Amino acid sequence: MQHLLRSFWRAALWLPAMLWLAAAPCAQAADETLRVGSKRFTESYILAEVLAQTAAPHTAAPPVVRQGLGNTAIVYEALRSGAIDLYAEYTGTIALEILKGSPADTREAMNAALAPLGLGVAIPLGFNDGYALAVRAADADRLGLRTLSDLAKHPELRIGLSNEFIGRADGWKGLAARYDFKQTPTGLDHGLAYEAMTARQIDAIDIYTTDAKIDHLGLRVLEDDKRYFPRYDAVVLYRLDLPTRLPKAWAALQALEGRIDEHAMIAMNARAELQGVRFDTIARDFLAGATKDGKTPPNAARGFTAKLFGPDLWPLARQHLLLVAVSVGVAILIGVPLAILVFPHLRLRAVVLGFASVMQTVPSLALLAVLISLLGAIGALPALIALTLYSLLPIMRNTVTGLAEVPHGLRLAGTALGMTPPQSLRFVLMPLALPTLLAGVRTATAIAIGTATIAAFIGAGGFGERIVTGLALNDRELLMAGALPAAAMALVSEGIFELIELWMRRHRRAPPSSLPPA
Structure with missing residues (x-):
């Protein structure tokens, strides 16, 4: 068990640094x-x-x-x-x-x-690619909808708008004031809006005037009769x-x-x-x-097979794996020592674990947006910080739980053998808490694999790139081509942790290789 514990710490110390160096771009070539x-x-x-x-x-x-x-x-x-x-x-x-x-x-x-x-x-x-609102041609003919002023006269019609358009300075707020719209729009992804129109879940959407699906789906673009939108x-x-x-x-x-x-x-x-x-x-x-x-x-x-096994599969897998490995590795380096430090102090332990729990509840996109604002950067750095914060809670909580589960008698036995507190931690507490700690790392890894797909929204790469593109195109096959490899990575990680736990169970009863002198 002791050599397993030493191997665990050695991997935790070196793996993040090695992977980070492998992922870092060459600074000398950046200017070119x-x-x-x-x-x-x-x-x-x-x-x-x-x-x-x-x-x-x-x-x-x-x-x-x-x-x-x-x-x-x-x-x-x-x-x-x-x-x-x-x-x-x-x-x-x-x-x-x-x-x-x-x-x-x-x-x-x-x-x-x-x-x-x-x-x-x-x-x-x-070319000019302006904003406009569109409705189904059949509804336009039935209700006599030709302009945005006509649409405003029908508050019963459901409007679905992209979230960006709802929040833009030239978006919904000003448009509603100019035309006196009474509807409360539903926010949805632009790529999904056309599908929602086809399913008759909404009656009007915001579109770009160069969108290819306008004619394909039989939509009618409404005239901006009060000239609200500028040229784009x-x-x-x-x-x-x-x-x-x-x-x-x-x-x-x-x-x-x-x-x-x-x-x-x-x-x-x-x-x-x-x-x-x-x-x-x-x-x-x-x-x-x-x-x-x-x-x-x-x-x-391209068909589904070509999308799934496209030339970007390995680069995206490498990016995804690096995001997960580095963030979980850093979370181990931070979370385990911190959990050991606060373990004897009940109030401090509650505060630290409470803070980690709060971080776990922050929506990932909101956290990424805050980190981009604070760091002034996009890409891997804010994504790694976010994933590390999400990985802290299961690692810290399981470390504390594992330490708490060590029988009191074994603690006393270590003291009776003359062990100092650091020796007791190294030779008694941590070896017995290691299976529970490892379960926390296993949970953190699963969370990181799933959450890393969101990192593509800020240019950090990974399988989320396919998912983001699939959303933009409303392409279910491309969505699945991103989701399936991420799910496969999660299953592989579960299998690896299962093998590690099986190996630990077989060696758990082996006597320690060495003990400190009494």
Whole structure:
């Protein structure tokens, strides 16, 4: 049991450091790497690939595409902090969400306002993708719905809106005030809104005017008769140091100006949402001039097997495993010593375990948002901190429980043998508490594997990337292609812990290899 205990501590000490070093990017290459971000909807995924592939021949290292980072606030924070260099944004969003003002009349005025932030706007891509509300065509004909004013006259109709639109400065609050809407909207993911419309669970949704499913599902876009929405011309929002840091890549990106019209964008969205074509394939075909008719080349669409065993399977598995192993390892290093320290003090123990319990109840997305704000960064760091906090409770609680379950007689026996308190902890308490402690690590690992899928919402990678993309596309097969490997990883971890416990039970009665002198 003693050598098992020593092996346990040795692994806990070295594994997180080794894995963290393996996961860390090369700092020397960071300045030469173009980092492209995207929001969490189809068009943004595609445009990120278009930008990255356009610049790729002109960069020393392949561009890094950080897909599906989240809503405007998260992607903007990633840009401001330097986690990404640029992403496709829209003029109305920049004016109202980022600059918190009215739409600028010119790009020059917008750049003047962004310059103090170290950001700029450039490369208008050539299309407007505005917000609008849509209803089923049959309902529009039956109720005479043509404009948003007409919709406001029917408070019985159920409105479902994306959570971002509900909270945006140019979103629901202002729209409801302008048109005097009486409805209380239901918040839901943009990718699921069309399915909810098809199932008749809601009657009106917010849409992007380049969405591919508008015509496919027979929806009617309502006219903004009171001109509430500004124009949302697609542009590139970038860090001002980018043109000097990567001049050749920046020159190549300039060639995209005016190249994507609304017809081309709708066709690309349709290939992703209706035909299941990969985003990188869509971007590659567009840049090669192969998607003007919106048709899909043979074998471009993917079935479930291709999605499940795609080329991203191992990179995502590695990212997911690193997130889990590092966070649980750090939680062991923090939680076990802390639990040992507070164990003799009942009140202090209650306070510490109570704090860990409170952290366990904080919703994961809310915790990630707070950490992004505090750290000024996205990606692995806030994700690892969140997963570590979630792993602390089962490890600490089981450590305390294991120590409390050691029979009083054995404690006295150690004292009778002349052991000091540290020796008693090492040779009596911890070996007997180890099975219970290990059960806590097992629980923490299971929690971390499941929670790590949420980390993809802030660009930390893992199988959650497939789940996030599947939500954006309303693609059940892609959702399952992300969920099944995560579930398989959880089952494998359970099997490993089961084997460890079986081995411990077989060796539990073996005499200790050495005891301290009396």
